[in-house]
Amino acid sequence: MIGSDILKVDMFLNHQIDVKLLNDIGKEFRRVFSGIRPDKILTIEASGIGIACIAAQYFDNIPVVFAKKGAHRNVGSNLYYSDVFSYTKGVTCTIGVSKDYLHAGEKILIIDDFLAKGGAVLGLKDIIEQAGAQLCGVGIVIEKGFQDGGEKLRRMGINVQSLAVVQSMRDGKISFGKGSR
Amino acid sequence: MIGSDILKVDMFLNHQIDVKLLNDIGKEFRRVFSGIRPDKILTIEASGIGIACIAAQYFDNIPVVFAKKGAHRNVGSNLYYSDVFSYTKGVTCTIGVSKDYLHAGEKILIIDDFLAKGGAVLGLKDIIEQAGAQLCGVGIVIEKGFQDGGEKLRRMGINVQSLAVVQSMRDGKISFGKGSR
Numbered sequence: 001m002i003g004s005d006i007l008k009v010d011m012f013l014n015h016q017i018d019v020k021l022l023n024d025i026g027k028e029f030r031r032v033f034s035g036i037r038p039d040k041i042l043t044i045e046a047s048g049i050g051i052a053c054i055a056a057q058y059f060d061n062i063p064v065v066f067a068k069k070g071a072h073r074n075v076g077s078n079l080y081y082s083d084v085f086s087y088t089k090g091v092t093c094t095i096g097v098s099k100d101y102l103h104a105g106e107k108i109l110i111i112d113d114f115l116a117k118g119g120a121v122l123g124l125k126d127i128i129e130q131a132g133a134q135l136c137g138v139g140i141v142i143e144k145g146f147q148d149g150g151e152k153l154r155r156m157g158i159n160v161q162s163l164a165v166v167q168s169m170r171d172g173k174i175s176f177g178k179g180s181r
Numbered sequence: 182m183i184g185s186d187i188l189k190v191d192m193f194l195n196h197q198i199d200v201k202l203l204n205d206i207g208k209e210f211r212r213v214f215s216g217i218r219p220d221k222i223l224t225i226e227a228s229g230i231g232i233a234c235i236a237a238q239y240f241d242n243i244p245v246v247f248a249k250k251g252a253h254r255n256v257g258s259n260l261y262y263s264d265v266f267s268y269t270k271g272v273t274c275t276i277g278v279s280k281d282y283l284h285a286g287e288k289i290l291i292i293d294d295f296l297a298k299g300g301a302v303l304g305l306k307d308i309i310e311q312a313g314a315q316l317c318g319v320g321i322v323i324e325k326g327f328q329d330g331g332e333k334l335r336r337m338g339i340n341v342q343s344l345a346v347v348q349s350m351r352d353g354k355i356s357f358g359k360g361s362r
Contacts, residue, residue, distance in 0.1 A: 016282040017230075017245040019237040045227035049198075050245065053231035054238075056200040064198040064231065101197040 013113055014047035026055035029139045032161040036136045038109035044120055045069055052111045071096030080130045084123035097127050104132030115140040118149025145177050194294055195228035207236035210320045213342040217317045219290035225301055233292045252277030261311045265304035278308050285313030296321040299330025326358050
């Protein structure tokens with residue numbers, strides 16, 4: 001934990017990766033999304049990729065597409081773009097997905113490591129809509145319940161499932177609250 | 182294929198990811214490295230991560246560590262650094278790995294999507310040596326056999342195993358040569 005709002009999960013999620021844990025996470029995503037049949041998983045580089053690839057194995061090995069960060073808007077390029085503001089880093093980043101890998105009518109499941117203010121999910125949702133595809137769910141490993149992203153997305157009618165919800169991080173202690181289920 | 186030396190594998194490897202193929206790749210890495218027992222897999226973001234995570238499942242779920250690109254050298258920081266020149270992009274990039282996740286005596290298997298001039302592998306090898314760990318093998322999905330990285334690394338005595346070796350890319354045709362086995 002760094003300060004009161006940055007949670008450091010380098011040890012198992014986004015620098016060193018605990019592959020066995022990712023398998024448990026993948027199984028749990030399959031369970032909480034048992035009612036949906038996505039065609040693809042969409043995530044965002046870098047730390048979403050491992051989670052999404054392992055999870056895809058529990059969704060009949062559907063393809064994973066990852067949005068690239070730091071994309072540059074080029075006229076005539078073959079990408080869908082969206083701008084995402086990172087509160088952690090204090091910068092806006094353009095993300096891009098090739099038009100070749102998202103198609104009208106496809107059902108897309110977003111998977112990512114963190115949900116805080118919801119910026120990354122809204123950017124991915126924007127790209128899904130540009131493609132004419134359909135967002136069918138958002139699977140998050142750790143939601144920061146004391147920030148408003150989860151509430152904002154659920155109010156929009158999005159099926160957001162977070163495996164862990166952190167309710168507060170104060171004085172070196174992390175409190176977990178109930179998830180969205 | 183773009184020009185005569187950039188091979189575009191966006192469709193299955195580094196933008197959209199074919200998870201079933203990654204499983205076949207993981208199994209094949211296990212087979213070609215049947216003689217070694219690595220403690221960890223080291224890769225580099227972003228496209229190495231999915232390959233490494235799926236492959237780790239065939240190596241008893243050992244942890245995956247990925248080097249981060251665009252690291253900034255800070256005095257007193259807790260990272261091992263190395264500089265990698267990308268011939269594809271024409272820029273030097275500093276990669277970093279936390280000192281918490283590589284330790285003296287550990288046996289490390291490097292896994293990456295491409296091998297061309299060998300810059301990324303040499304940067305990762307440098308970091309492994311800074312940690313006092315031991316490089317026990319390099320697993321590559323696609324080696325560009327017409328560039329000198331593979332030969333350079335093998336001459337250094339490194340156990341490099343490439344699942345596919347591209348011998349030439351001319352006039353829109355890709356020729357595969359024999360691998361290192």
